[in-house]
Amino acid sequence: MINFNVPPYAEKAMGYIQECVKNQKICGDGPYTKKCSEWIERKTGTAKCLLTTSCTHATELAALLLPDIGPGDEVIMPAYTFVSTADAFVLRGAVPVFVDIRPDTMNMDEKLIEEAVTERTKAIVPVHYAGVACEMDTIMDIAARHRLAVVEDAAQGIMATYKGKALGTIGDFGCFSFHETKNYSMGEGGALLIRDGRNVEEAEIIREKGTNRSKYYRGQIDKYTWINYGSSYLPSDMNAAYLYAQLEIAEEINDARLAIWKRYCDNLRILAQAGRIELPVVPEGCVHNGHMFYIKTKDIEERTALIDYLKKNEIHAVFHYVPLHTAPAGLKFGRFHGEDRYTTKESERLLRLPMYYGLELEQVDYICGKLREFYR
Numbered sequence: 518m519i520n521f522n523v524p525p526y527a528e529k530a531m532g533y534i535q536e537c538v539k540n541q542k543i544c545g546d547g548p549y550t551k552k553c554s555e556w557i558e559r560k561t562g563t564a565k566c567l568l569t570t571s572c573t574h575a576t577e578l579a580a581l582l583l584p585d586i587g588p589g590d591e592v593i594m595p596a597y598t599f600v601s602t603a604d605a606f607v608l609r610g611a612v613p614v615f616v617d618i619r620p621d622t623m624n625m626d627e628k629l630i631e632e633a634v635t636e637r638t639k640a641i642v643p644v645h646y647a648g649v650a651c652e653m654d655t656i657m658d659i660a661a662r663h664r665l666a667v668v669e670d671a672a673q674g675i676m677a678t679y680k681g682k683a684l685g686t687i688g689d690f691g692c693f694s695f696h697e698t699k700n701y702s703m704g705e706g707g708a709l710l711i712r713d714g715r716n717v718e719e720a721e722i723i724r725e726k727g728t729n730r731s732k733y734y735r736g737q738i739d740k741y742t743w744i745n746y747g748s749s750y751l752p753s754d755m756n757a758a759y760l761y762a763q764l765e766i767a768e769e770i771n772d773a774r775l776a777i778w779k780r781y782c783d784n785l786r787i788l789a790q791a792g793r794i795e796l797p798v799v800p801e802g803c804v805h806n807g808h809m810f811y812i813k814t815k816d817i818e819e820r821t822a823l824i825d826y827l828k829k830n831e832i833h834a835v836f837h838y839v840p841l842h843t844a845p846a847g848l849k850f851g852r853f854h855g856e857d858r859y860t861t862k863e864s865e866r867l868l869r870l871p872m873y874y875g876l877e878l879e880q881v882d883y884i885c886g887k888l889r890e891f892y893r
């Protein structure tokens with residue numbers, strides 16, 4: 518069976534984890550957490566990176582940092598996304614206002630955002646689907662004119678850029694995921710990227726149960742105390758050790774994923790040219806990270822038949838995102854602004870093919886051969 522995903526692993530991880538255990542440094546904010554955060558700060562150029570227990574928690578932390586977001590406030594986001602994008606704001610009592618996506622990138626259509634803005638709107642949450650950037654210039658311009666915060670859901674976007682800027686560093690806050698299905702992993706984990714240094718102290722306090730323990734650890738104060746509301750968003754240093762081994766070979770992992778992505782494209786171009794399937798689109802100015810390889814079939818029936826066909830040939834292909842506005846919680850907490858022209862229709866045609874660090878190019882050729890066979 519060719520799996521859909523295999524969690525990324527770098528050789529040195531085992532030694533690093535043993536070091537944590539031997540040195541009895543297993544709680545949060547240890548040496549490996551520091552190494553990971555500093556690596557991300559260097560690589561992306563963000564003012565501050567805080568490692569978190571998940572991207573979901575990074576987004577929650579961002580929501581807690583936005584000035585007085587509360588019941589009845591609105592947050593604009595796509596409905597074609599993972600539930601966490603909405604959850605973080607629903608927990609604050611805010612209403613997710615969903616706008617339609619662009620069919621080419623599956624990202625929120627930047628041209629539909631402004632008309633969804635009301636006097637209750639507090640933030641825009643672009644999701645960089647498949648590590649391909651949203652149209653951030655337009656989004657940042659709308660945000661500036663209406664004084665809205667921007668929280669980038671860059672769960673899939675580490676190592677990708679928009680006009681030379683790292684995803685996650687353009688909005689006020691950016692959120693990465695290190696779940697095992699992402700390009701770099703710590704099992705469960707994530708990171709909050711903070712653009713403006715002035716937000717760092719409050720973020721550290723909320724992440725550490727509302728205390729100023731981070732300052733205490735750095736020796737800046739001699740005891741710590743309860744300062745604000747907060748929660749516990751810091752991961753164990755063992756998880757960070759697992760991640761750090763991958764960050765050390767980040768370019769190698771990224772290159773391998775891009776080679777797989779390109780091999781799929783080269784192999785499937787003939788089917789796309791014949792109008793049988795559609796291939797992903799990467800707009801000018803966007804450099805992606807090979808997070809995902811998907812195709813689009815004619816419709817949901819064809820997709821179901823193709824998944825079955827691939828399964829019979831030992832290939833595991835999957836689809837995702839029941840659009841949030843059609844899910845029970847989406848109906849309860851959110852609303853869709855405007856017309857659902859593409860969100861539902863395109864989500865029903867999208868199929869993700871196996872993609873992971875370690876997938877062999879010969880396996881990609883085999884998968885593509887089976888796809889061509891299906892369409893013969």
Ligand SMILES: *Cc1c(COP(=O)(O)O)cnc(C)c1O
Nearest residue numbers: 571572573599601672694695696
């Ligand atoms: C994976 C993912 C998340 C959630 O990440 P976790 O680290 O599992 O919390 C959020 N948003 C998007 C778009 C994702 O792909």
